[in-house]
Amino acid sequence: MIAVVMMAKHDDFYIYSPLxxxxxxxxxxxxxxxxxxxxxxxxxxxxxxxxxAVRIEKKSLDEFRKSGKLT
Numbered sequence: 385m386i387a388v389v390m391m392a393k394h395d396d397f398y399i400y401s402p403l404x405x406x407x408x409x410x411x412x413x414x415x416x417x418x419x420x421x422x423x424x425x426x427x428x429x430x431x432x433x434x435x436x437a438v439r440i441e442k443k444s445l446d447e448f449r450k451s452g453k454l455t
Contacts, residue, residue: 399432403439
């Protein structure tokens with residue numbers, strides 16, 4: 385997990401730390417990296433580009449897990 389103290393503006397909302405890498409998020413959700421990219425594309429989880437890397441908001445992963453859509 386990557387600890388970031390600042391917030392990054394992304395469209396009409398803020399991305400809050402802590403942020404996770406694609407691999408960390410995949411492990412956290414128990415899915416493949418490809419699935420994580422699809423969830424980002426479908427706006428199910430929030431992410432931001434950090435240079436070449438994509439960082440995912442842990443809070444949005446928690447919200448997605450609670451939604452029950454993962455089953």
